[in-house]
Each structure stands twice: as structure tokens, then as C-alpha cells.
Amino acid sequence: MAKTVTFTIFRYDPERDKRPYYKNYKVEVRRPGMMVLDGLNQIRWEQDGTLAYRRSCREGVCGSDGLNINGVNMLSCITHIEDLKEPIVIQPLPSLPVIKDLVVDFTDFFSKYYIVKPYLITKTPPPSDRERLQSPEDRKKLDGLYECILCACCSTSCPSFWADPDYLGPAALLKAWRFIADSRDEGSDERLEIVNDRHGVWRCHTILNCIEACPKQLNPTEAIANLKKAIVQRKF
Amino acid sequence: MGNIPDVIIHKHDVVIVGAGGAGLRAALEASKVVNTAVITQVFPTRSHTVSAQGGIAATLGNMEPDNWLWHMFDTVKGSDYLGDQDAIEFMCRMAPEIVIELEHMGMPFSRIENGKIFQRRFGGHTREFGKDAIQRTCAAADRTGHAMLHTLYEQCVKNQVIFYNEFFAIDLIMNEDHVVGVLAWDIVNGGFHIFHAKATMFATGGYGRCYKTTSNAHICTGDGLGITLRAGLPVEDLEFVQFHPTGIYGVGNLITEGARGEGGYLINKDGERFMKRYAPTVMDLASRDVVSRAIAEEIRNGRGCGPKGDYVLLKLDHIGANVINERLPGIWELTYVFAGIDCTKEPIPVVPTCHYCMGGIPTNYYAEVVVGNMEQPETPVKGFYAAGECACVSIHGANRLGSNSLLDIMVFGKVGGQKMAEFAESLPEHVPLPENPGKDGIERVIGLLNSTGKERMGPIWEELKESMDYNCSVFRTEETLVKQKAIINELWKRFQNIGIDDKSRVYNLDLVETLELENMLTYSKAIVEGALARTESRGAHYRDDYPKRDDVNWLKHTLAYLEEDGSIRLDYKPVRLKPLTVPPFEPKERVY
Numbered sequence: 001m002a003k004t005v006t007f008t009i010f011r012y013d014p015e016r017d018k019r020p021y022y023k024n025y026k027v028e029v030r031r032p033g034m035m036v037l038d039g040l041n042q043i044r045w046e047q048d049g050t051l052a053y054r055r056s057c058r059e060g061v062c063g064s065d066g067l068n069i070n071g072v073n074m075l076s077c078i079t080h081i082e083d084l085k086e087p088i089v090i091q092p093l094p095s096l097p098v099i100k101d102l103v104v105d106f107t108d109f110f111s112k113y114y115i116v117k118p119y120l121i122t123k124t125p126p127p128s129d130r131e132r133l134q135s136p137e138d139r140k141k142l143d144g145l146y147e148c149i150l151c152a153c154c155s156t157s158c159p160s161f162w163a164d165p166d167y168l169g170p171a172a173l174l175k176a177w178r179f180i181a182d183s184r185d186e187g188s189d190e191r192l193e194i195v196n197d198r199h200g201v202w203r204c205h206t207i208l209n210c211i212e213a214c215p216k217q218l219n220p221t222e223a224i225a226n227l228k229k230a231i232v233q234r235k236f
Numbered sequence: 237m238g239n240i241p242d243v244i245i246h247k248h249d250v251v252i253v254g255a256g257g258a259g260l261r262a263a264l265e266a267s268k269v270v271n272t273a274v275i276t277q278v279f280p281t282r283s284h285t286v287s288a289q290g291g292i293a294a295t296l297g298n299m300e301p302d303n304w305l306w307h308m309f310d311t312v313k314g315s316d317y318l319g320d321q322d323a324i325e326f327m328c329r330m331a332p333e334i335v336i337e338l339e340h341m342g343m344p345f346s347r348i349e350n351g352k353i354f355q356r357r358f359g360g361h362t363r364e365f366g367k368d369a370i371q372r373t374c375a376a377a378d379r380t381g382h383a384m385l386h387t388l389y390e391q392c393v394k395n396q397v398i399f400y401n402e403f404f405a406i407d408l409i410m411n412e413d414h415v416v417g418v419l420a421w422d423i424v425n426g427g428f429h430i431f432h433a434k435a436t437m438f439a440t441g442g443y444g445r446c447y448k449t450t451s452n453a454h455i456c457t458g459d460g461l462g463i464t465l466r467a468g469l470p471v472e473d474l475e476f477v478q479f480h481p482t483g484i485y486g487v488g489n490l491i492t493e494g495a496r497g498e499g500g501y502l503i504n505k506d507g508e509r510f511m512k513r514y515a516p517t518v519m520d521l522a523s524r525d526v527v528s529r530a531i532a533e534e535i536r537n538g539r540g541c542g543p544k545g546d547y548v549l550l551k552l553d554h555i556g557a558n559v560i561n562e563r564l565p566g567i568w569e570l571t572y573v574f575a576g577i578d579c580t581k582e583p584i585p586v587v588p589t590c591h592y593c594m595g596g597i598p599t600n601y602y603a604e605v606v607v608g609n610m611e612q613p614e615t616p617v618k619g620f621y622a623a624g625e626c627a628c629v630s631i632h633g634a635n636r637l638g639s640n641s642l643l644d645i646m647v648f649g650k651v652g653g654q655k656m657a658e659f660a661e662s663l664p665e666h667v668p669l670p671e672n673p674g675k676d677g678i679e680r681v682i683g684l685l686n687s688t689g690k691e692r693m694g695p696i697w698e699e700l701k702e703s704m705d706y707n708c709s710v711f712r713t714e715e716t717l718v719k720q721k722a723i724i725n726e727l728w729k730r731f732q733n734i735g736i737d738d739k740s741r742v743y744n745l746d747l748v749e750t751l752e753l754e755n756m757l758t759y760s761k762a763i764v765e766g767a768l769a770r771t772e773s774r775g776a777h778y779r780d781d782y783p784k785r786d787d788v789n790w791l792k793h794t795l796a797y798l799e800e801d802g803s804i805r806l807d808y809k810p811v812r813l814k815p816l817t818v819p820p821f822e823p824k825e826r827v828y
Contacts, residue, residue, distance in 0.1 A: 016740060045695075049692065049745075050737045050746060054278075059489050059573075062278075062281070062283075064279075078573050099424060099743050103743045118390050118393060120342025126339075133347075133350070136348070139347045146386075147379065149281070149286075
């Protein structure tokens with residue numbers, strides 16, 4: 001007989017429910033290392049097909065399944081059930097509108113990502129027949145930045161992001177720095193202009209929740225600090 | 237639910253279904269010229285390209301001299317001579333330019349001292365026609381797919397490509413012999429949408445989710461193939477399913493071949509480096525079908541590891557923590573999370589895992605969907621294109637080489653995008669929609685939303701994927717395939733009595749997964765029928781009862797059609813053995 005644990009899951013279907021509620025499910029832990037996503041799938045496939053959530057790669061690289069589990073934002077597909085205290089309370093990511101159950105509306109999150117011009121900006125044409133050169137040292141500056149999976153765990157754990165609807169948030173700011181830090185990019189001026197705003201880098205109060213929440217062990221606070229430094233250095 | 241639902245009609249010149257590497261690359265190209273929209277089941281950066289690890293093959297020659305003809309030879313040989321040599325030549329010649337373009341777009345490739353792109357060894361890639369392994373695979377650490385997909389999406393943002401995110405394609409819409417668009421379901425809000433197009437591309441990805449042990453994402457349910465079959469069009473070579481040698485034991489997640497490219501190797505329970513017995517020259521870097529079969533042989537012959545003797549070990553600790561941290565950081569993370577192992581210290585338990593689908597929607601090297609047979613030459617289906625894993629060009633033939641898939645999606649995504657733009661521009665007007673467009677698909681969805689059937693998607697799917705693992709994976713026989721055919725027929729009968737729990741229109745995952753299951757049941761029949769008919773062993777298709785390749789009878793592509801009564805009809809077409817400019821590589825015995 002497999003051990004069972006209880007998932008307490010936030011439920012809300014706008015077509016059916018006046019208000020959200022929590023529902024308990026028993027999940028069998030059938031093998032060591034079972035993830036929260038395996039538990040959600042077990043519920044959907046064996047008990048209750050009405051439960052909605054997002055998932056894709058199931059290995060922590062696509063960023064679909066950021067959830068708030070026992071009060072902390074994480075990815076359900078790389079969170080071991082055994083590491084969690086019961087009852088395991090599963091809620092949608094905080095501060096974004098709920099579409100249904102654990103599915104939130106990312107429109108606001110992505111609109112802020114678009115604002116920082118999240119793409120390589122170049123003015124000098126590249127060589128016609130080969131790659132642009134970049135030293136291994138310069139390439140190393142992108143480590144800890146390019147790995148972002150846009151799961152929104154960081155931004156939705158940030159009290160400043162909750163409080164200021166216009167705050168760009170740690171994910172968008174980390175992305176801005178990923179390009180500014182790239183030796184090939186020539187868009188620093190326009191990007192720094194965008195983030196040098198009361199709803200940009202200056203809204204970060206180094207609460208550090210983003211670092212704790214990031215499932216890829218990235219450090220958005222450090223990226224924001226680098227942006228602040230770059231802005232100040234540019235002024236003086 | 238009312239009887240007659242509202243259907244919203246959108247009109248674009250080009251509509252691309254799928255936002256992985258192939259779909260985004262096509263969108264970047266087509267949107268330069270004509271009005272282009274992408275519809276996708278998941279937000280673009282959630283597509284399965286994101287999971288690709290090792291790299292993209294191209295003869296840049298940054299590490300050592302290389303030649304596109306060697307790459308072409310390796311690909312033809314890797315395909316067990318089932319690959320079409322015109323398309324393979326086309327792809328290998330274009331590879332360096334494709335990689336350089338990606339770099340120019342901003343892709344964060346790893347670098348070598350002189351600032352050029354880093355390249356690593358990969359299975360089946362050799363210098364001078366098989367002499368020794370070569371460093372050809374361009375990499376961004378072991379997160380190449382992630383780096384590529386994000387870069388492409390960034391470029392789409394920059395170029396303001398139109399996206400319909402979280403729309404699920406249900407059926408193709410045809411007006412006589414012309415594809416005029418696609419019917420889709422809006423997952424977030426519920427509701428039917430018709431995308432009316434001059435040119436429609438499927439870039440819908442692979443079909444690995446009909447197996448239980450798989451490296452594939454949840455979304456890799458091969459929907460494009462189910463849709464194509466329902467439209468009366470053929471799918472090609474579905475029996476060729478690649479099992480990657482190194483999936484993490486118990487869960488199937490992928491450990492890149494790059495791990496062996498960087499010096500890792502496989503051992504059995506006696507600690508023996510057994511690949512030397514199967515592929516004396518390149519050993520652990522033989523092609524994937526060869527290594528997967530070797531692992532399965534070791535396990536079958538009692539040399540597997542662990543209490544059940546059902547896995548082998550991938551040893552990495554000897555290559556040093558520095559190399560692992562620098563070149564394989566994602567692998568370290570995956571093995572730590574999924575196997576609880578620090579691979580700088582301990583070997584990783586691995587088994588073959590369903591990884592890649594060589595088969596798909598038949599196309600030529602312009603990404604045009606084509607129909608032909610042994611007598612009739614191939615002719616394009618007007619307005620219909622396919623690229624990426626859902627397509628069968630066929631570049632990969634009976635077995636794909638590692639790091640050729642990221643290349644495939646870039647080359648044929650790009651070319652397909654260009655061809656669609658040209659085609660759309662050549663049509664003064666959209667070909668009109670037929671009467672009652674999408675009627676059948678709309679009725680199926682409404683039927684599910686009103687369903688009272690007792691069967692559920694979960695148990696049927698579980699049985700499908702478990703039995704496919706058992707009867708139709710690395711080794712196959714007539715007996716297992718006949719059994720599997722009966723199982724699928726039985727599951728198909730049960731599916732006729734399907735019901736769904738969720739009757740809501742908003743984010744109804746139950747509905748989407750049930751539609752996916754319908755697609756999986758549809759094309760799984762084609763996988764099994766193709767495998768049963770093919771009485772030979774070639775590449776990834778290995779018949780214990782017919783262990784030899786048979787070029788006299790089987791050097792041809794399988795085509796599968798869905799009949800009215802739900803059965804599969806098989807047909808065949810020749811392999812295009814003639815390259816574009818060079819002499820053909822004649823079929824030879826494959827030794828690594």
C-alpha cells in the first residue's frame with residue numbers, strides 16, 4: 001500500500017463558482033522522487049478531470065508550471081512531494097488574475113517583459129560570412145541571466161510587484177540586464193532609459209524574495225543592482 | 237452549450253500551427269513579406285524545442301577542419317539509407333549559414349578562446365566518412381534548445397509577429413484539394429476559431445507521448461498527425477521512432493548525448509565499457525539506434541545494473557567537475573533533481589527513452605506537403621506545409637543523428653516560411669472556405685462537452701502508452717505487433733464511449749487531453765501497422781524476427797492513410813536517392 005499525502009488545492013471555475021474554495025485530494029506516493037506535478041496528473045487522470053493547471057516539459061525548463069506551494073513559489077515539476085510538509089497547499093501564483101483553478105493570466109507579466117526590449121539590439125552590421133566574435137569571458141557574463149525560463153515565480157513573489165501595478169518586476173529587469181551585459185548588444189542606452197524609472201529599477205527595495213523563488217537559482221536582485229549601477233555610472 | 241456555436245473567423249495570408257523552433261523560424265521569414273499569424277497550444281517559450289540540450293550540427297570547422305559532404309554522409313548513413321539524399325544535401329550545405337544567422341540574432345552560444353562558436357562531439361558525426369568522431373555540434377552549454385527558442389521568440393517580439401497563444405488546433409479545413417486553414421479551440425476562453433489562410437503550415441511537433449518512457453514534454457502528442465490523417469492525407473514512416481540511449485531510469489528525462497561527447501561512457505553491471513563490443517571505432521558515440529539496442533541487449537542478457545538488472549550506468553565523474561559545470565550544467569541539475577545523484581561523483585542510471593519521431597507529414601525540401609506513391613511522382617498539396625518533428629522530409633530516414641533536429645527545424649522552418657510567403661503572394665485572393673467549415677471538428681468538441689460516456693481519458697491513455705512501451709519499442713516482433721494492433725482497436729472501441737468530467741468552456745484541460753488522446757489513438761495505429769508490415773530491420777525499427785536490413789524489398793518509405801472505417805491503409809513511395817549535385821551514397825552495411 002503506497003503512502004498517501006493530502007493536496008489542498010485552490011479551485012475556481014468562473015462558469016460555475018461564485019467564489020474560490022479549497023479542495024482536498026489524496027495522492028498516492030507511488031515511487032520515490034515523485035514530483036508535485038505527478039500528483040496533480042494523478043488527480044486529473046484518476047480522480048477529477050476538472051482540475052486545470054499548466055504543464056509542458058515536466059523538467060524545469062519551459063516555465064509553464066510556476067505555482068505557490070506551501071506559501072512559496074516554485075515549479076511543480078521539479079518539487080519533490082517528499083520534501084513538503086503536509087498539508088500540501090497548492091495555489092496559483094500570487095497577484096495575477098486567476099483564469100481557472102491554478103491557471104493565471106500572464107498578460108501583465110509578459111507586457112512588462114516586452115517593455116524592456118527583450119532582444120539583441122545592434123547597430124553595427126554583423127560580419128557577412130561568420131559569427132560575431134565573443135570571448136569566453138564575455139560569454140560568461142551571460143551565465144546566470146540567459147537561463148531565465150519566464151516562469152514568473154520571481155515577479156509574483158515580490159511585494160513591490162504586488163503593490164505597484166506598473167512595476168516592471170524582477171523577471172523583466174533581469175532580461176534587460178541579460179542584453180545589456182551582452183558584449184554584442186548596442187541597445188544599452190535605450191534600455192537603461194526605460195528601466196530608469198520609479199516603476200523600473202528604483203521600485204526594487206531589495207526584499208530578495210525573487211532570489212529565493214527562482215527555480216533556476218538566478219539572482220534578479222543582483223541584475224537590478226547592476227542596472228542601477230549602470231544608470232548611475234552613465235549619469236556621472 | 238447551444239446547438240449552433242459562434243465561430244470567429246480570422247483571415248491571414250499565412251497561418252503557422254505551432255511555436256517551437258520550426259514554427260517561429262517560419263514565422264520570422266514569412267512575416268517579412270506577408271501577413272502571418274502563429275497559433276500555438278502553449279505560450280511559445282513553453283514549446284518542446286526548449287528541452288533540446290546538446291546542440292545544432294553545422295560544419296563551421298571552428299574546432300577542426302570539417303566538410304558538409306562528411307556531414308551529409310554521416311546523415312545518410314545514420315538514416316540507414318532511408319533518408320532522401322536531395323533533402324539531406326540541401327540541409328547540410330545550408331547548416332553553417334543557419335547557425336551564423338542564429339548567432340546574429342543573439343543566440344548565446346558557448347565560445348572558444350578565439351571568440352568563435354564552441355562545437356562538441358556527438359553520436360554518428362565523423363570526419364572523412366566515418367574515420368573518427370568530429371566536433372561539429374554547436375552548443376550553448378547543454379541548454380541549446382532553450383537558448384534557441386528564446387532567441388527566436390525574442391526576434392518575433394522585435395518583428396511584431398502575431399500570436400494566438402493557447403489555441404488548440406482541431407482539424408484542417410480544405411476546399412476540394414486546397415488547404416484553406418485550420419479550425420482551433422480557444423483554450424483560455426473556450427470557443428471555436430477558424431483561421432483562414434492562403435498557406436497553412438503545421439509545425440506541431442513530435443508524437444512521443446504515446447509511449448510511457450519518454451523524454452518528450454506533455455504537449456508532444458502528435459496532434460498534427462492525427463489531424464492530417466483525418467483530412468485524408470498520408471503520414472510517412474511512422475514506425476521509425478527513436479529511443480534515445482540515455483533517459484534517466486524511472487522517469488525517462490533526457491541526458492544529452494553531449495555527455496558522451498564530452499567523454500562520458502556507458503558501463504554494465506560488471507563495470508565493462510560494453511560499447512566497444514558493439515561499435516569498436518566510435519564506441520559510445522555510435523548512432524542512437526545502435527547504442528539503444530546495445531543497452532537493451534545488455535539488459536536482456538542479464539548484464540543490467542540494480543536489483544532488477546533493468547538499467548545501465550552512464551559514467552561522467554572522470555571528466556571532472558569543471559567540465560560538468562561549464563559544459564553540462566543542465567545535466568547536473570536534472571540528475572540531481574530527478575535521480576538524486578551528484579554526477580560529478582556517481583554514475584547515472586539510464587535506460588533507452590522514447591525521444592524522437594523520424595516519421596511525420598510527408599514533405600519535399602521546400603517544406604511543401606507532398607503526396608505520391610511508387611508509380612506517381614510526388615505532387616504538393618496546395619496551401620499545405622509542414623516543418624520540424626511533425627514533418628518527414630525525410631532527413632532522418634530510419635534514425636536521426638543527434639543535433640540534426642535543431643538543424644532540421646531551422647532549415648525547413650526558414651525555407652517553408654519563404655515558400656509560403658511566395659505562394660501567398662502568388663494567390664490574388666484567399667481560396668474561399670468550404671460550406672460549413674470545420675463542421676466535423678465542431679461537432680466532435682460539442683459532443684465531448686455534452687458527453688455522458690463512462691470511459692475516461694486517463695485509463696485509456698495509460699494502457700496505450702504502457703502497451704506501446706511493451707510491444708512497439710526498441711525490439712519488435714510480429715507477435716508483439718499483432719497484439720498491439722488488437723489492443724489499440726480495443727482502446728479505440730472504448731474511446732467511442734468516452735466522457736469528460738469538465739464541461740466548462742474556460743481552460744478545459746480535460747477536453748484538450750481527450751482530443752489529444754483521440755489523435756494518439758489514430759496515429760498509433762499507423763505506427764503499429766507500418767512496423768508490422770515492414771519485415772526487415774532498419775535504423776530504429778528493429779524486428780527480432782527479421783534482424784537484417786532488406787534493401788531489395790524495403791528501401792522505400794511507408795505511407796499510411798486513415799480509411800473511413802478507422803482502419804489504416806498502407807502505401808509506399810521510393811526513397812529519393814539522388815542528391816542535388818553530388819553522386820549518391822549507395823546503401824552499405826552500417827558499422828560504427
